[in-house]
Amino acid sequence: MAGQLFFYFLALLTVAGAVAVVALPNPLYSVLSLVATFLGLAGLYLSLNAQFVAVVQVIVYAGAIMMLFLFVVMLINLGREERQALRLPVQKLAGTIIGLGVFAGLVNLYATTPLLTGAKGLFPAARLAEVGSVQAVGRLLVTQYVLPFQAMAVLLFVGIVGAVVLARRRAR
């Protein structure tokens, strides 16, 4: 029961944050509500026995990436987005219908997928509590998934170099 209350509280926080991200006119507030969404998601990861992902979410996402966004928003000094009122009633209606249709399709798919009763792997909750999520995920990262892990390192390196090259002031 407590677990369910926890879930619904965090789910509500997450969805409210997400709606605020899309709806608020000021990008600064949008970034801050995205931080709230990410913290809610970190709590949900905790409820799914994914402590490592939860900590990475807080440190990397809420900490690093969102601060980068905040930096850029403040650097560029956007102010309020000048928004032309959406004068596309037909497209608006069609978009709403298609969006709801996609949601219904996804929920239907999720409710009927055979993946819901999958084969049980090596890490049920009891075993995970014994070894700890950090150790188990870390071990997988450097054994079974060592190649993607190395590729991730290369990708991050290229990302850093690319960001510096792109944002550098060009000599005229």
Add this chain to the structure above:
Amino acid sequence: MVPLTHYLALGAILFLIGAAGVLMRRNAIMILLSIELMLNSVNITFVGFARQWADLTGQVFAIFVIAVAACEAAVGLAILISLNRDRQMMNVDEINLLKW
């Protein structure tokens, strides 16, 4: 225990909110933020299935998704900064130099 379908439904809702943001907002930074939202909705689905299958592959992939999102944010924001410096543009409707 909260059933997996609840987590999956939450992921679907977040994904649709993010997709709506990408389509509706005209500010390039807001579009990047909405993409982050969509990436996170996929993450919650990954981690949910990881619990359901008692298999940590989903959690490992969530970590990979976070790393890719970090790269994407860094490069995307660098592009926006240089675009803003050279042409003072932030509205994606004005950025149409490469449009066919």
